[in-house]
Amino acid sequence: NAGVTQTPKFRVLKTGQSMTLLCAQDMNHEYMYWYRQDPGMGLRLIHYSVGEGTTAKGEVPDGYNVSRLKKQNFLLGLESAAPSQTSVYFCASRYSYPVRDNRNEQFFGPGTRLTVL
């Protein structure tokens, strides 16, 4: 199992450009999340999905859109990138119920480092 993978690993954009980040998981998880991590601010939830075809806003959704057309994939889109969106983006997934040892663990992808100039 590959677990949670993210594409691309690094990207540099110019202000106003658009791009899509791809998250894929092979664990048949129902829930998927997109976070951004900035220095000194921990992880903040952008959007999440509780199942195929569903999405919901998190703490910091402005400037981002998401889609979950297939259960294993969760896409994060930036329509018009801004320097404030320079960050490390993490995707995560988990089951909808506790499993082994009653854990309800989120599994994180390796991250995408995005720089907007």
Next chain:
Amino acid sequence: GENVEQHPSTLSVQEGDSAVIKCTYSDSASNYFPWYKQELGKRPQLIIDIRSNVGEKKDQRIAVTLNKTAKHFSLHITETQPEDSAVYFCAAKDTGNQFYFGTGTSLTVIP
């Protein structure tokens, strides 16, 4: 929404000593509290978690305590080792499906 505060932001301990990191949360309905370890340039990894119906949980050198009345929970690492050096994050899950993270504690274990 939920608000999670974490202290201290940095912590240095001598190898073999204990380390304690504390978090508070605001939403009394939050029901799941995981702790993550993140090494430089890597993804967060779950190290221990606790549910709201449990007061304490231990896994070898790591333990977590939860005080629901005071709305705070703590991570305890005993007999620290240099490989424990990392950034640690606490989090709280609300009754929906959202996780709220603390701002992290950078732990340095001095050999």
